[in-house]
Amino acid sequence: MTTQSEGLVVAHLGKGIAVEVDSQIILCQTLRKLETIVVGDQVLISRSSPDQGRIEQLLPRRSVLQRPGRSDQTRPVAANIDTIFVVLAAEPECDFLLLDQYLAICENGNIDAALIFNKIDLPCADDIEQELQYYQDLGYPLYKVSASRNIGMAELKQVLSRQTSLFAGQSGVGKSSLTKTFLPEMSLKIGRVSEITRHGRHTTTAATLYHLPGGGNLIDSPGVAIFGLAGLTEAQLARGYREFQPFIGQCRFNDCRHVNDKYCAVRAAVENAEIGVNRYRRYLKLREKMPPGHHAKS
Ligand SMILES: Nc1nc2c(ncn2[C@@H]2O[C@H](COP(=O)(O)OP(=O)(O)OP(=O)(O)O)[C@@H](O)[C@H]2O)c(=O)[nH]1
Ligand SMILES: [Mg+2]
Ligand SMILES: [Zn+2]
Structure with missing residues (x-):
């Protein structure tokens, strides 16, 4: 029997899955019977050669980020994320509806959420400031930064580490x-993965996990803006x-x-200003956008 080693999934490549074991990249195939393996997963692998192997087992996940898949399904994108940082800026105009979607996903998925307000070198309207303050009062950490002017970045780096x-x-x-300021050698790492495995280029459509030079991991997932509610039920929303x-x-x-229902404590709280009316309105909007199947009780 071959020995198994524990590894971390860092990327999906054309010909297999890149698993990091003791800071070495092993190109792995996966067993069909296993669940979909995603970036951030901890796995057990067996090696067939020094740089190739097979994923034998998926280890328990502490969180999994889902996205809508075909028909009514959702599919996993990344696992074991501790915090999703939702980035906002004065420009383009803040999309608080999108923010609320991410926060709802995090609240239901054992993932912490934080806000990054970028481009503080640009002027910002008072109502935006107030809205940001509301989220901060809810307990979501808020980092006000400018990536291009390098303001507030040291504190953020600490948190990411x-x-x-x-x-x-x-x-x-x-x-x-x-990402570029925290990860100057990002493309280098991708090159290294391809070089070591000699199996084609990294596919940019999939998520990739990077180790930050100052500690911590950053998962980069293109197209992460279009998640929607990824299968949440109305009650979960x-x-x-x-x-x-x-x-x-x-x-x-x-x-x-919590819409027009009689004796609704949520609505009463909105009327007493214990819940922000803007947030409540966004809840109603997101609720309306849910696919019909998700309005079932749960
Ligand atoms: N004024 C200002 N502009 C910034 C700052 N940070 C980034 N930008 C600019 O904002 C624009 C968009 O930045 P990107 O980093 O490409 O944004 P992104 O979120 O990665 O966008 P997508 O890849 O399309 O999802 C670029 O022109 C940046 O130069 C900042 O702190 N201040
Ligand atoms: Mg980008
Ligand atoms: Zn209610």
Whole structure:
């Protein structure tokens, strides 16, 4: 029997999965019967040669980020992420609806969430500042930075060094700019993976895990902006609004939708200004956008 070693999945390559074992990259095939293996997964592998092997077992995940797949399915994108940093900026205009989607996914998926407000070198409207303050008051850490002017980046680097992170957010907010400052040798690493495995180029459509020079891991996943709600149910969406949680149990009817329902404690809290009306409106909007199947009680 060959010995098995524990490894970390760092990328999907054309011809297999790149697994890092003792800072060496092993190109692995996977067994069909195994679940989809994603970047960030811890796995057990057996080697057939010094740089090739097979994934034998998927080790338990502490979190998994899903995205919508074909028909009503979701498929995993990355595993074992500790924190998703949602990047916003004064330009392009802040998409708080997208932010709320990410926060709802995190609340339901054992992933911490934090906000990065980039481009603080640009002027910012008061209502944006207020909205950001609301999220901070909810307990989401907020980092105000400028990637291009190198403001506030040292503190962020510290935070990133302690965990596995992912930057999310709409196009143009500065995710790549941030990544580049923390990961100057990013392309180098991709080159090394291809070179070592000699099996074609890295596919840029898949997620990749990078080790940050200052410690910590950063998962880069292109197209991460279009996740939607990735299979959340209506009840999960409501729980995904952190400040609703203390009120949800107090609604008179346990199938309350928190819309026009009678004796709804969430709505009452909105009227008493215990829940921000903007956040509540965004909840209603996201609820309406849910596919019909997800309106079932749960
Ligand atoms: N003024 C200012 N511009 C910035 C800052 N950071 C990034 N930018 C600019 O914002 C634009 C978009 O930055 P990217 O890093 O490409 O944004 P992205 O989030 O990776 O966008 P996608 O890859 O399309 O999702 C670029 O023109 C950057 O130069 C900043 O701190 N201040
Ligand atoms: Mg980018
Ligand atoms: Zn209710």
